Amino acid sequence: MCARRIVHQPSIATRHRQWEPCNSSPLGTDAAATCNDPVDEQHTQSLNVIEVLRSRGLVQDTTSPALEKAAATETLTVYCGFDPTADSLHLGNLLGIIVLTWFQRCGHNPVGLLGGATGRVGDPSGRSTERPILSEEQIERNVQGIRRILEQLIGSGNGAGPVPTILNNLDWFKDVGLLSFLRDVGKFARVGTMLSRDAVKSRMELDNEGISYTEFTYQLLQGYDFVHLNREHRVRMQIGGSDQMGNIITGLELIRRMGGGAADAPCFGLTFPLLTKADGTKMGKSADGAVWLAADKMSPFKFYQYLLTTVTDAEVIKFLRMLTFLPLEDISELESSMQQPGYKPNTAQRLLASEVTRFVHGQQGLDQALKATQALAPGSDTKLDIETLEAVAGSAPLVELPAEQVLGQALTDVMVAIKLQESKSAGRRLIKGGGVRLNNQKVSDEQQLLSEGDFIDGRLALIAAGKKNKMLLRLVR
Numbered sequence: 503m504c505a506r507r508i509v510h511q512p513s514i515a516t517r518h519r520q521w522e523p524c525n526s527s528p529l530g531t532d533a534a535a536t537c538n539d540p541v542d543e544q545h546t547q548s549l550n551v552i553e554v555l556r557s558r559g560l561v562q563d564t565t566s567p568a569l570e571k572a573a574a575t576e577t578l579t580v581y582c583g584f585d586p587t588a589d590s591l592h593l594g595n596l597l598g599i600i601v602l603t604w605f606q607r608c609g610h611n612p613v614g615l616l617g618g619a620t621g622r623v624g625d626p627s628g629r630s631t632e633r634p635i636l637s638e639e640q641i642e643r644n645v646q647g648i649r650r651i652l653e654q655l656i657g658s659g660n661g662a663g664p665v666p667t668i669l670n671n672l673d674w675f676k677d678v679g680l681l682s683f684l685r686d687v688g689k690f691a692r693v694g695t696m697l698s699r700d701a702v703k704s705r706m707e708l709d710n711e712g713i714s715y716t717e718f719t720y721q722l723l724q725g726y727d728f729v730h731l732n733r734e735h736r737v738r739m740q741i742g743g744s745d746q747m748g749n750i751i752t753g754l755e756l757i758r759r760m761g762g763g764a765a766d767a768p769c770f771g772l773t774f775p776l777l778t779k780a781d782g783t784k785m786g787k788s789a790d791g792a793v794w795l796a797a798d799k800m801s802p803f804k805f806y807q808y809l810l811t812t813v814t815d816a817e818v819i820k821f822l823r824m825l826t827f828l829p830l831e832d833i834s835e836l837e838s839s840m841q842q843p844g845y846k847p848n849t850a851q852r853l854l855a856s857e858v859t860r861f862v863h864g865q866q867g868l869d870q871a872l873k874a875t876q877a878l879a880p881g882s883d884t885k886l887d888i889e890t891l892e893a894v895a896g897s898a899p900l901v902e903l904p905a906e907q908v909l910g911q912a913l914t915d916v917m918v919a920i921k922l923q924e925s926k927s928a929g930r931r932l933i934k935g936g937g938v939r940l941n942n943q944k945v946s947d948e949q950q951l952l953s954e955g956d957f958i959d960g961r962l963a964l965i966a967a968g969k970k971n972k973m974l975l976r977l978v979r
């Protein structure tokens with residue numbers, strides 16, 4: 503195959519003068535559809551996926567300088583693995599999905615691998631302690647959760663390139679016996695090399711508990727995955743975060759020693775930088791405060807808010823390059839505009855939050871996030887519905903009270919009970935001054951009693967005392 507063609511949308515500057523995220527997706531509400539999907543025939547460019555990834559800050563290392571040429575002249579099948587250590591992927595894992603998507607958009611074949619087998623062993627990479635052993639049921643639940651996300655984000659093919667495949671390494675490991683593994687794979691692995699891997703060395707040096715034999719052998723399992731995928735599915739490339747380089751090289755060495763990766767079809771590895779939390783540590787599944795991709799673990803609203811409120815001006819351009827598919831020229835233009843006097847603060851963060859939320863949760867998820875953001879804005883009079891309120895629940899302060907302690911009671915009494923006001927008289931004064939809103943509607947009656955009708959869907963009400971002090975009240979029956 504010759505240099506690949508990728509089609510670019512018109513500049514978002516021409517589409518959205520105010521740098522506002524687009525609100526319609528060319529592929530409908532498909533979760534993976536973004537407004538910058540490559541659909542405009544007029545803006546074509548021949549792009550090499552490796553050059554694209556480099557230009558977007560998505561390459562930490564590659565295993566061979568020959569990769570660039572291979573990517574430009576051949577169709578590569580590329581895989582990225584995800585272990586089922588939780589029932590959802592997180593923002594850090596999204597980089598792997600984005601890199602796979604870039605391969606797909608440039609005409610290569612992406613494969614998402616579920617670590618049904620490797621998750622039972624535990625990758626020591628980037629960990630200073632041994633992983634807890636998860637129950638079989640938990641691992642199965644986690645596999646299902648991650649499969650759903652992969653299917654949603656890369657499984658559909660996204661209309662932008664070859665349809666990707668999702669595989670589970672338990673499907674081949676379940677039939678491999680210990681003796682045959684030791685004879686057929688172990689013979690090709692060198693213990694000295696295995697010991698020299700960072701993930702092993704650091705555990706032997708740092709922790710006087712050392713490393714278990716189980717986690718020590720992890721690299722061979724991931725290495726064998728690459729051998730199997732190369733033999734059975736013609737996979738020639740593995741990608742992963744920079745913590746995966748040792749495991750990727752183990753795979754390449756095994757392929758070579760076991761007679762694969764012929765000169766006319768060499769194999770490659772590529773790593774991307776790790777996304778880190780504010781304290782500089784890796785964002786991970788097992789780390790605290792993970793930014794989940796599954797909507798039932800983190801609502802699209804909360805996901806959107808995370809990107810909007812925690813990404814600094816210093817980081818936002820880097821994140822736009824790495825986490826979105828927006829044309830680089832447009833991102834550079836936005837970067838320049840950030841230095842101009844007319845720049846509206848957080849414009850870049852809003853664009854980032856919108857693009858990434860749409861990619862992960864689809865147009866519907868983004869709409870929900872925007873609606874909830876608007877509903878919570880200071881002084882908002884947006885009409886509320888139950889979906890918006892439920893999306894907000896979990897992010898805004900929420901109090902639950904038995905219905906009998908609320909219905910028929912004065913609003914001012916309830917405001918004191920839920921600690922939104924210090925006293926009834928303060929509540930009355932605030933109502934008189936026009937500062938109290940019930941479900942975003944101004945309250946004018948200082949004696950107002952709360953009734954069933956004040957609770958949307960009979961369950962939730964949003965009470966605001968002043969512009970910023972908001973609380974959700976849920977009725978318990």
Ligand SMILES: Nc1ncnc2c1ncn2[C@@H]1O[C@H](COP(=O)(O)OP(=O)(O)OP(=O)(O)O)[C@@H](O)[C@H]1O
Pocket residue numbers: 582583584585587593594595597598625741742743744745746774775776777778784785786787788789
């Ligand atoms: N913060 C991150 N930034 C970029 N890539 C990441 C990040 N975290 C994980 N990855 C990558 O995602 C892929 C799958 O990682 P995996 O799900 O097994 O580990 P994890 O999410 O780090 O979970 P755990 O916290 O349990 O180690 C790997 O390629 C890994 O390098």
Ligand SMILES: N[C@@H](Cc1ccc(O)cc1)C(=O)O
Pocket residue numbers: 582583584585615617620625671723724725727728742746749
């Ligand atoms: N070891 C990877 C996941 C993985 C599993 C199996 C593979 O073949 C590849 C990657 C991680 O923990 O991040």
